[in-house]
Amino acid sequence: MTNSTVKVGLFIPCYVNQLYPQVGIATLELLEKLGVDVYYPKDQTCCGQPLGNSGYEQDSKGICNLFVENFKTYDYIVGPSGSCIYHVKHHFDILEQTPEVKRVRDNAFELCEFIVKVLGITDLGASFPYKVGLHKSCHGLRGLKLGSCSEVKSEHFSTEEDLLNNVKGLELITLNRKDECCGFGGTFSVFEEAISAKMGKDRVQDHLDSSVEVVTGADHSCLMHMEGIINRNKQPLKVMHIAEILNSSL
């Protein structure tokens, strides 16, 4: 199978589309560099996760159906956000399980997972000469099993580390707490503001204590939350999505 025969529907989560277009651009350019035939269905909106996690799953059926409608014709659906993909794979059980729905759920992949597991590539020829701290987002890690978790006894593996370790000049920093939640949690971030902010603050501090220069991860919602704290406190950390680093040739 050559990459160009693979038809990929690019899923750009709603908040990435509106707030972080550079993450969408990096994702698209990266996939094109890898020779993948990428399409961007223009009527896409959201995966329904913000509603589901808030308890309003029943009100999200329209969104989920629209997602399936937009992506049902592609071999793979790829998006730069572990939690959205997790939602599609695990919570689209509220829809009637038609062949289309099943196909979309089975073929939805988080970007790193798609590159490593489907395309079988770990060296993207990128270079990025900085000390990088990897935030392993919970839904990607524990939900999609993008890597081994600190709680579970298993061989160490990490899809994101496989990719970052091949980036020229990049020094991947080991954190004190390797996979603790950042405290974003969607609407949790506003309804449990005190704990959410404290969790984010602690996570950022771990990166600072470990002399990280750039915080990265495969889920920009966590990064948005941490970046909000970093900017508010004027802390010397830069935040970038992993797609931006992998697409980088600095």
Add this chain to the structure above:
Amino acid sequence: MSHATKATEFNKDESKVNWHDKALWYVREKRDKSAHNVEGWEYLRQLGSEIKANVLSNLDEYLVQFESNAQKNGIHVHWASNAKEHNTIINSILEKHKAKKVVKSKSMLTEECHLNPFLEAKGIEVVDTDLGERIVQLAEEPPSHIVLPAIHKTKEDVDVLFQKHLGTKPSKGNPEYLVGEARKHLRDKFLNADVAITGVNFAVADTGGVVVCTNEGNADMGVHLAKAHIACMGIEKVIPKEKHLGVFLRLLARSATGQPITTYSSHFNKAEDGKEMHIVIVDNGRTEQLSREDFRASLHCIRCGACMNTCPIYRRSGGHSYDYTIPGPIGSILSPGKDLKKYSSLPFASTLCGSCSNVCPVKINIHEQLYKWRQIIVKEEKQPIVKTSILKTAGLVLSKPKLYKMAGKSARFALKYAPRFMIYNKLNAWGKARDLPEIKNENFDDWYKKRNKNG
């Protein structure tokens, strides 16, 4: 009061939050080390989970088998359908023995049934003999953790408390001194107790005996000195065979505190000569939980507390913020079954990070059950109007591409050009400790359209 309100209160003292977080994270890391030293740890968890599933599917048979074997050993077995019956049964046993002084060894079930105030109102002295439990009892507080009941207290807090209640000298929180004094105080209580009450970690169907795990030996001390022993257990505590203890004892202590095994695993199979042993088997809402297919696995719980130690929210909000006997992630899936309205904020006190499910020694899918409770709560309990209207509107807008494109544009426009005070005000919980993302001139859609035009 909601979890968020109480958590905000707890967070006013940040240094205490940091200390609480680090103390529990230390236990979590100890658990990792000791669990991962066991070859086949994940298999052991699977086995534990499957044995519990088997128990729940055959609960009627195992309980009857347990009762009949216990009776063969001369144990008196009682059945209580709720907390009130549990308390009344215990009181009648105490009356029979004319007991005025009771020592209790840690039992979350008696906490759940509010046994202490019930007996105290009848003039009976009840002393919790687990050190942590005794500390919170003296402070007139509920436990904030099921294994480390006084984890929210510093040694300095305990110093002050003991000065007041035990007449100790100020020691700047010297642990050796304080433990020594507690030991003297408790020894006196043990020696003078009429009846000992304990919880049950495991009730073995094929022997009719019960196992109680402690680190302080207080269960044995109480039981061997008193005239009668009353062991209280929830119906889900039964396990089929004695050999299954080989699975559960290994899982329990490692998950709870990172010890290979608790210092004491006390097997109580019959009363000593001339003494009496009673077992009270309690339902108190468990059968109802068993009937809820999505939530029945919550009854696998062996009360190790690992989900509390790992939960980033629990560590930063303290056990009292949950306002339920069993706090933390497991409490947040058990409590809505008891009182949906009262505990409706608990399933939302989570980011659904899933760490709880990963540490659970009996593989309860805690974070998935939290998600499921949320759906039920939104349907059955009144939600804040703002929350409902925002999310219902989002549901509509995000299902219509044209509406979404318009909304996205105007939201970005508003955020970009609104003055700072309009965005960062008291109503905006996001902006209290965090900046909003910088708004770019175009979104991905705009960029993509432009690129295709040029390309």
